[in-house]
Amino acid sequence: MVFGQGRQTMPKCLQLGSTATPDLCCNPMLSFPVDFMGRGFLLMLLLIALPAAAQIYKYTDANGNTAYSNQPPDGVKAQPVELPPLNSVEPLTPIAPAPPADATDREQPRSAYEVLELTGLPTTEALRANNGTFTVNVLIKPRLQGPHLFRLLLDDQPYGQPSNVPILQLVNIDRGSHSLAVQVIDGESIVQQSPSVTFTVQRVHKP
Incomplete structure (x- = not known):
């Protein structure tokens, strides 16, 4: 994924309605400069595209921009990024209704006469x-x-x-x-x- 001088064009794989295979799945080196999109959105895309166990690396590219990749780049010092755990909602387990009390356990009515x-x-x-x-x-x-x-x-x-x-x-x-x-x-x-x-x-x- 390359961005030239002047107007930056969104890659075809990220355009709405495109059937092209996303670069996230095709490129062995997955990297984006931070000035193209926000860091939070970038990390979200990485989390969606990569398996849960994949490691993300942070490094500085040749233009001095902070970038992220799923593989450590050659010849560049990269720092592993600790990703927050994905939020998940546990399904609610239905609670079975309590069985009716036996007749012997029910409170006996008080006698009318002492x-x-x-x-x-x-x-x-x-x-x-x-x-x-x-x-x-x-x-x-x-x-x-x-x-x-x-x-x-x-x-x-x-x-x-x-x-x-x-x-x-x-x-x-x-x-x-x-x-x-x-x-x-x-x-x-x-x-x-x-x-x-x-x-x-x-x-x-x-x-």
């Missing part, structure tokens, strides 16, 4: 009920809320009619061992259930 239990049933001795009829009490804190009702659960089966009164009656219960719990219900939904109490009914028949 205390819910049955009282009035003997647990260390038999319950004497000649005709199998007796009553139990419900201890509940705070007090029963408006739409809620009590319902007994005898031997794991609903027993009797739901009520909002904390005193519940059982009638004609067979003798033997039974389990009893109380539920707080809201319509068909169970709001809360007390621990089960195991007791024994003893019926005495009169002669």
